[in-house]
Amino acid sequence: MEEYRIKKSSVNLHAIAESGQCFRMHEHTDGDKIWFDVFSADKFIQIFDEGDTYLLKCSVTDLKYWIYYFDLDADYDYYYAVIDASRDDFLKTAADYGRGMRILNQYYWEAIISFIISQNNNIPRIQKIIEALCERFGSEIEYEGKIVGYSFPSRREMKDVSMDQLQGLGLGYRDKYIWSACHAKDDELKPDLDTLLKLNGVGPKVANCILLYGFHHMYAYPVDTWVKRIEAEVYHGRFNKCAYRGFEGFIQQLMFYYYRHCNDSPTKSLSK
């Protein structure tokens, strides 16, 4: 088992977990203890909140994977500097609220499947469907001698899935889209907007999510119901993302996280 500490001043796991970019990162509390269970691809990590630091605990061979996953070697100071220097009070507030946000480096296949599932769906149900999918097609993950969950099935593990096997996961009408993605050839899954848009069930929003979260293209800018609301209600149709060229996706992430958390009804649970 490997242990590794990071400063909370540079990373905000709560914001990341609640920002809708991944669906297998769960925050837990037990008394005054706070920790995160995170699954990605076939890996698992526990991260403990210890005041001003996070303590990462994972298997020795996985530490590099997780440092890359959380984008810990990247420098986000420039992005915040541009925001702080702007005259955009809404974005500055969003940036303060979500300071320590990062764009994760996720397994591209997990992003493709997850964001096809996400269309016209809510986050708790997306999480539930993905868990069911992992349990059906993935394999058990062992951690400290216990089975803690299931891997996200690899593209190889899903290449022969049938429509019958997709029944009972709660996919609804999206089952045929998942089937198509599973049977796609390599050159149909290239990290390119026009290529991804040719996939059945992938439109502009999902394609941009795949580019941003699955391929780390920071310029990708997913426009969902929340971003539409922000552009209409806050900016009255005059938001100019060109001011943030090259990291539009990060800007979108801060705005989404802040606005959704400040405007969603408290009776609706935001996770689980």
Next chain:
DNA sequence: TCCCAGGTGGGTC
């Protein structure tokens, strides 16, 4: 019961 959810495909005009 109706309404909504990190939208998209397939029709119209």
Next chain:
DNA sequence: GACCCACATGGG
């Protein structure tokens, strides 16, 4: 291009 609407499923 710009609008419509149906689409499965489950929670409030």
